[in-house]
Amino acid sequence: MMSSPPDTSKTIKLERYNSYIRRVTSTKLLNASSKILFRTTLLIALILVFFFIFNYPPLSSPENNNNHHHRQLHTRTNFLSSAFGGGAAWEKKVRQSSTPRRPNGMSVLVTGAAGFIGSHCSLALKKRGDGVVGLDNFNSYYDPSLKRAREALLKQHQIYIVEGDLNDALLLSKLFDVVPFTHILHLAAQAGVRYAMQNPQSYIKSNIAGFVSLLEVAKSVKPQPAIVWASSSSVYGLNTDNPFSELHRTDQPASLYAATKKAGEEIAHTYNHIYGLSLTALRFFTVYGPWGRPDMAYFFFTKDILHGKTIDLYQTQDGKEVARDFTYIDDIVKGCLGALDTAEKSTGSGGKKRWPAQLRIYNLGNTSPVGVGKMVGIIEGLLSTKAKKHVIKMPSNGDVPYTHANVTLAYKDFGYKPTTDLASGLKKFVKWYVGYYGIQPRLKKENHLQPQDSS
Numbered sequence: 001m002m003s004s005p006p007d008t009s010k011t012i013k014l015e016r017y018n019s020y021i022r023r024v025t026s027t028k029l030l031n032a033s034s035k036i037l038f039r040t041t042l043l044i045a046l047i048l049v050f051f052f053i054f055n056y057p058p059l060s061s062p063e064n065n066n067n068h069h070h071r072q073l074h075t076r077t078n079f080l081s082s083a084f085g086g087g088a089a090w091e092k093k094v095r096q097s098s099t100p101r102r103p104n105g106m107s108v109l110v111t112g113a114a115g116f117i118g119s120h121c122s123l124a125l126k127k128r129g130d131g132v133v134g135l136d137n138f139n140s141y142y143d144p145s146l147k148r149a150r151e152a153l154l155k156q157h158q159i160y161i162v163e164g165d166l167n168d169a170l171l172l173s174k175l176f177d178v179v180p181f182t183h184i185l186h187l188a189a190q191a192g193v194r195y196a197m198q199n200p201q202s203y204i205k206s207n208i209a210g211f212v213s214l215l216e217v218a219k220s221v222k223p224q225p226a227i228v229w230a231s232s233s234s235v236y237g238l239n240t241d242n243p244f245s246e247l248h249r250t251d252q253p254a255s256l257y258a259a260t261k262k263a264g265e266e267i268a269h270t271y272n273h274i275y276g277l278s279l280t281a282l283r284f285f286t287v288y289g290p291w292g293r294p295d296m297a298y299f300f301f302t303k304d305i306l307h308g309k310t311i312d313l314y315q316t317q318d319g320k321e322v323a324r325d326f327t328y329i330d331d332i333v334k335g336c337l338g339a340l341d342t343a344e345k346s347t348g349s350g351g352k353k354r355w356p357a358q359l360r361i362y363n364l365g366n367t368s369p370v371g372v373g374k375m376v377g378i379i380e381g382l383l384s385t386k387a388k389k390h391v392i393k394m395p396s397n398g399d400v401p402y403t404h405a406n407v408t409l410a411y412k413d414f415g416y417k418p419t420t421d422l423a424s425g426l427k428k429f430v431k432w433y434v435g436y437y438g439i440q441p442r443l444k445k446e447n448h449l450q451p452q453d454s455s
């Protein structure tokens with residue numbers, strides 16, 4: 001008799017049930033362990049964030065940490081440091097470059113260090129043993145490759161230029177965290193009188209907003225640095241008294257460029273008055289020389305004459321030649337260093353002044369104006385090439401007919417005495433120009449125009 005098959009349905013059901021329980025349990029276990037993993041990761045992340053916000057090791061002097069505003073900026077910059085190449089290696093470069101090599105040497109932040117006057121002043125400061133760190137945004141107002149070449153020259157002298165903008169308050173604050181600068185030589189600006197009609201906002205951005213951004217940081221740090229900065233002969237505008245004295249009126253600017261420089265002088269007054277910042281404005285008069293600015297007339301006249309291109313020579317409305325108190329770069333550098341050397345310490349702390357601080361304005365010119373026709377004549381002689389001239393009435397574009405500096409005040413306070421006449425200065429410029437651009441013009445032997453590499 002065939003026995004009936006055993007009834008397995010119950011066993012199968014039980015096994016299915018068991019395997020279902022096993023699957024559910026293992027999934028639950030898996031879920032539980034991922035939850036633990038997720039929560040642990042979250043906790044670690046929170047601890048890290050907390051650590052970075054409140055416990056990041058301070059880079060600044062202990063005084064800085066007393067300043068709440070400054071500390072807030074400081075904390076935020078730590079997060080951004082990678083954005084502008086911060087970090088240990090960056091800080092080391094900044095520290096090395098800014099360390100003075102002479103007793104009681106200065107530690108100077110030079111803004112616009114890749115610019116014409118900025119690069120010359122940085123080199124002069126470094127050569128005499130002061131510490132220098134540059135700041136420059138390398139904008140393309142004129143050929144940035146010239147700015148890069150100046151940067152390379154400074155690098156050969158162990159001067160580091162930080163690439164950044166004046167309006168980047170976090171970067172400025174970070175720089176002061178790393179170095180307690182004793183001085184700022186503020187030369188970064190949107191220059192050029194006529195370009196202001198093409199790009200007015202760039203003047204507001206650099207010369208007003210950028211200046212205020214720098215002053216805001218300078219007034220907050222402890223100790224506050226002393227500031228020497230570039231104003232301009234153009235502030236005399238429509239003034240007709242001659243030679244221009246610091247006592248003459250400067251409330252009639254002829255260009256937006258001049259207006260922003262004049263505004264800078266008023267803003268400087270405010271920061272001196274409220275916060276006790278020591279501020280010195282230098283009114284530069286048409287500065288020229290090796291490594292100069294390609295947007296300036298002497299520079300592009302040289303280029304155009306060499307290329308056989310016609311140049312425009314401006315005349316006043318009544319048919320007179322326009323003239324400038326052209327000032328050679330080496331004289332200007334001496335003036336800048338003299339102003340830095342006689343700058344007194346700022347007097348503010350914790351957001352207000354403790355007692356009145358120094359506030360100064362000086363003309364730095366050459367004291368002997370030269371007509372643009374004569375200037376072109378000198379260049380023609382040096383290049384042994386006749387210029388193709390197009391004499392026109394000065395367009396109404398912000399230009400002024402005449403500048404002439406009285407420098408008595410700068411002489412009295414720091415011995416400023418220009419010593420280079422236009423012919424000698426232009427000779428040095430042309431030597432540099434033909435060397436830098438690798439040009440061999442039909443040089444007269446007697447001009448001795450062998451290329452040189454710097455001034």
Ligand SMILES: O=C(O)[C@H]1O[C@H](OP(=O)(O)OP(=O)(O)OC[C@H]2O[C@@H](n3ccc(=O)[nH]c3=O)[C@H](O)[C@@H]2O)[C@H](O)[C@@H](O)[C@H]1O
Nearest residue numbers: 191192232233234284285286296297298312313314322372
């Ligand atoms: O002292 C300053 O504070 C300023 O100096 C400089 O301005 P300026 O004195 O105007 O120099 P610059 O342009 O070289 O013109 C020189 C002469 O050539 C005449 N000029 C100019 C162009 C032209 O095509 N033809 C011409 O005759 C022109 O009429 C003038 O007579 C700086 O650029 C400026 O940034 C600011 O720092």
